[in-house]
Amino acid sequence: MQSWTGRGSRFLFCALRSFTRPTKRQFTTSDPLYRSKRNAKHDGAGSDQKRISKAASKTQPKTTRRLLAAERDFTRLTEAALRDVKFKYEATGELPAAWSQFERQVLNACHVTESKTTAKWGTLQDLKKSLQRAYLSTGVSGLRDELEYLLYAEDLTKTYSAPSLEAQQKLADLRYPAEWYPNARSMQRSIHLHVGPTNSGKTYHALQRLKSSKSGFYAGPLRLLAQEVYHRFKDDGIPTSLVTGDDVKAPEDGQPPRITSNTVEMVSVGQEYDVGVIDEIQMISNAQRGWAWTRAVLGTQAKELHLCGETRAVPLIRELCALTGDTLEIHRYERLNGLEVMQKSLKGNLNNLQKGDCVVAFSRVGIHALKADIEKTTGRRAAIVYGSLPAEIRTQQANLFNDPHNEYDFLVASDAIGMGLNLSCKRIIFETLIKRLPGGLQQLTVPEIKQIGGRAGRYRPAGAKEGSEDDEPNVGLVTSLEEVDLPYIQQAMEMEPPPLRAAGLLPPNSVFEKFAAYYPKTVPFEYLIRRVIEISTIHPLFFLCDIKGQLENAEIVDSTHGLTILDQLTFVAAPMDHKSASALNTPAAFADCVAENSRGRLLDIPHLNLEILEQPVSGNKDYLHELENLHKAIILYSWLSFRFGGVFTDRTLASHVKELVEERMVRALTEFSANKTLRKDASLKRQIALQKQIHAQQSIASEGLSHPSGEGEMMWYGLGEEKSQETTADGTPEAGIEGSPEEEIDTDSDLTDEGFQESVEREDLELEEKDHTQ
Template sequence: MRVAKPLSTVCMCHAASCMSFVLVPLRLRIFTFAAISPFLLSHQCASERGANGLIDRIKYAFYNHVTSARFTPSDIRNQKALADLRYPTEWYPATRTVHRTIHLHVGPTNSGKTYHALQRLEQAKTGVYAGPLRLLAHEVYTRLNAKGKECMLVTGEEKRAPNDSLTSDLTSCTVEMMPLNKDVDVAVIDEIQMIGNAERGWAWTQAVLGVKAREVHLCGETRTVPLIRELCASIGEKLVVHEYERLSPLQMADKSLQGNLKKLRKGDCIVSFSVMGIHALRKQIEQTTGRKVATVYGSLPPETRAQQARLFNDPDNDYDFLVASDAIGMGLNLSIKRVIFESSSKFDGFRQRTLAVPDIKQIAGRAGRYKSAYQANKAAEEAAAQSLAEAKGESEPGKEHITEAPAEPSKPEDSTLGLVTTLEDFDFPVIAKAMKEEPEPIRSAGLFPPAPILERFASYFPPGTPFSYILMRLHELSQMHSRFHLCGLRDQLWIADLIEPIQGLTTTDRNILCACPASKSDKELISRLMPAFARCIEQQSGGALYDIAEMPLEVLELDMSPSRDYLRQLEQLHKAIVAYLWLSYRFAGIFSTRPLAFHVKGLVEERIETVLHQFSFTENQRRKIKAAREKSLMEDFRRELMLEDEKEDVTAGGDEFAGETDLEIMDPAERLASEDVATMQEQTMGSDVAEDVPPKAGSDEQTSPTGSTDVPEIDVIRSNTSEVDEVNLAHDIATTDRSKREE
């Protein structure tokens, strides 16, 4: 008797049988296989770029071929209905019952927009702050608690509550962890321009549409105004736009430092894009100048980061310079006089890529302060002490309700002038050009379907259907409004295939595991670790840290050495612990040794810091890195010229695909140089900007019509002026949405 194979096995066999045929003459067959399904060209964002992304799309075509015969017409209709994502505002019916006012604070860096929003949060009885980085969430958490406002910290891998309480009226969190079911007075959502991000934009969209706050304060760049205006129109909510101007002047220096570290001045910040590069540069600066250097980057423990910032901000010590990652562009309170770019390019997971104009302007904008961060911190400490004294009844008579602040000068002083330059000559024109350009408006917001939609969608597939195919199928069938885009899957497809052999997992289990902060850049470790985590969930046991054989705890028994291999092992253990902690908050009964995991994480971070402090680049390594960066700049310049020549003949989809294949066209020498830099860039304990979890679909609200008929309003408020423009919002947008829904 012949036993039927599971659907996933059949699909895998079909796909595997053709992979060798596809991969050998890969470039010759790209367009042949692209014809298998429109998904291969129209939904490239669903998976990776380059060869790996092509494999995902080819595999999807085989899955589609095998499963299409099993779908009934009713199944296909139901799949298409659930993949209709044109009205995400209806995913949050409880929020639609709240009468909200949206305040959009826009302006350049160092204009005080986030400061004003946080002032309103401090005045509220209940509220929440959501930022893009753990370090920003921790900074707001520390600030509020220092002022006597009990605040809770919530990130993907950590939760802290004041005085060991389980809840708090104020919460500071990463944007992915924004509580959508909690009624609050004020919500502050920082760096709102990231709503257009291709991978994490869904989290900002979810926060804006779903947070149940009477006042929602959005802080970010001016280019977000048209999109936020449309979003508010579609849900019938009032929008108030607060426009700010920069509080101190900013200008480009006349020339670079020409590679000479002796030209550094007190208050300089050198921006580097890898942790190893940061520490190597720190060591070289200290040897060259004889002065101390502070370091700040996203993966530093919060307490260490705060200490390093204080050392740099204090003018009365000998920490003259700061070497930092691009995390400084996201609002850290640092007293920087001049920003120096070590490089104008950054490794993006595939190759060295020139920094985008918005990123350059945001990092550069940290130069120059209206008042020094040291003064601001001292003022905050004095305000906190005054609040504590008032609580004890010790304040001076007659001054209980008086807050004194120095008058703001009408013109910025010369001491607050911010300068921007580069370390090397060849980067200078790139940064100078970007400083003169205006970024394009953000035209669409990211989306990722919530868990209930994904789970219902999966229910229309035969048992044993690969979860990665279900994810790609949802992307193929999805219908989107022009103001939204579907965020990519990237590592989720890979993780879904890793855990596919584990049979006892539910769709919810697989969805959560695919959102775990695990990257394909650590392929060897994650290939072992994710199936081990999945087996623990399947068996509902064996989740203690010391019971997971795949957890590389043996690294702690090795002697410390300043070698790249040892550093790589430490960082792999650190990432494994972070993934364990993330899962411990979602499967608390299985991954039960969270205190031990935090202890091990602390030990690993101490060792990493010790090892990094001993690192330095040889002159040969620096020459290789410099050559690779110069080649990447030339490659980008060549690509820009090609795109300009072919602009009239290439469609948007074909252009993107051409760019992907072009990445693979490298001569052997260039490929080796890129791999050398890639190895150094990947040894960074993760990206600072995308350091939180990948897209995790899910919210507790069920989909239902809103029935909103309110006519929204816009107020435009410009700082330092009395002019207020009251504008009726584009009522046609809301009317159009409703008429489409009725059709």
């Protein structure tokens, strides 16, 4: 068997979802990028959706000639990648004996079509999809990496998996997740589902019930929300604790906490509560983090469990309650104030802004450019809120905007405001509908537009008391900065997103511990993760979440010798940064500390660039990049200090360093500036790049790539396609794969800079450099 190590690319594995679709799983939709053909066949959606589908079929007809051309394109790409991999092995004299058979199997997979339904063809279809996902994720380099992994994994599977396949499949049987939590199943729980549009008071009523309970918890999707509830209850004199991935706060007077405010990943399933509140329940179908909501819903021992979210979650929660035997009561809410979409945009003129307006943008540079433009054009101040800002600064900025008696008339924000941040906005104005994610550019989904737009006309500002003058309803207005985006917003606000169909799931840690016993310790942990996902079977009510972050972290695990299986599971769930090779040096150093059981003193870790704190504050992008890397490294150190307290002992010092970094980040970011012409140029280039990206993806991908949950569906206006919603992630309460690092790094999906198309990234950097020269 040939040796195999990490290939030095930014992403070790690129086929990041399950590779074998469970045989009993019935999907009702295909992947969001490739849905127009099937939309033309089915009329089950509403009239709006049918109209969009017909328009889509006209704008992007998928003819037989085009499909054949796409197949030839992908085959040529795969053949070239195979030649590269073969040359690499021949250069080292390690070409496997089974290369010819492997090459023939890959080429056969490239030609297989969706119409082939036998077991033999199904295996080739799965192989083709994994290669397509690899290419769509990171291009040709990702395709080469995937081929190299598949060649190596084939030997491992034949040697260690095939002889005990039946036993391993039993371990990977995930069809009955409700039985993973016997204590919760022994209780007769009462589930209260609070559903309604944004600004309907659903979370407020659930929190009022929590406040009157003897013991309880709140679980939110973001640390900002957990901190907001923590401070609200604490200010009311209720003993409250805060538990997030990298921060734990107990009541100051030493009393036992009556209420615990958590991020959803941190909710305890081993403690009994009278009342529990789980916010944003629709995220149970999120492709990355849905497993955390599923775990909280199925596993928490709360006599009374309140779930708050969108109406589209009702059918799925009904199914889950039928599965668990819990009683369900549905509370429906109507919006407390009116919401209208304006008939005109601002025509790109910032002079048309009014006091109380919130302008939404989707990049760090873009947000600061807008702030500078607004203040220069109007002569009035603008507050600023986005995910990478420290929670304390976001809250302070929100309070400045909410206060009608100061000079902060406007707010410039990311889609961080779409999830629970309490703001008093008269109008929501979309600067653009395109944001960047690790996979490239993406247009906002219908649920995202409705949720962000729904923040207009907040019924009660943050800090307002019940019965105050702020209780007077007002009509919220939604529009766009540029005229081109307004028709899309109008259409989206009128549409009803489809109901959620499945809940996210990940195997519990015990599965990986037992699974590892069938393999020698030298087998890469990435292979174990992927093999478990590959052979797992699941109930039709669930789907396997994307394990991209865990696979990336596993590269660090495999490069460190001496970690136990529990150590490996912990690091796989840790909030690591994968933007650059240099950023990976720090988590590798942390892993070495654990493997060697040495003291992880903060000042003794060489890869931490603490010297950056001694440099003058600058708006230079390299300076900002170093600050961001240090901030993420400190977050990771704090996160690990709660899992390996005997190794990472400088938690207090790390907290102080984090504050220093955040202070310098805010000061540095405020030095960015841009003029209106450059900002418009950047917006236009994003639109062009998005269209190019979609066409490139359409020419490669097959229709079989699907996301089963139905979460975050969106039409691609004028292109006839749909796209899945992405979001950030949070930490994990226990060592294991059930974790996803991004939210712990405190970056929202709109501000994640990795994985951009190189050409687009280069254009934006050029714009930034022009900004500094003007």
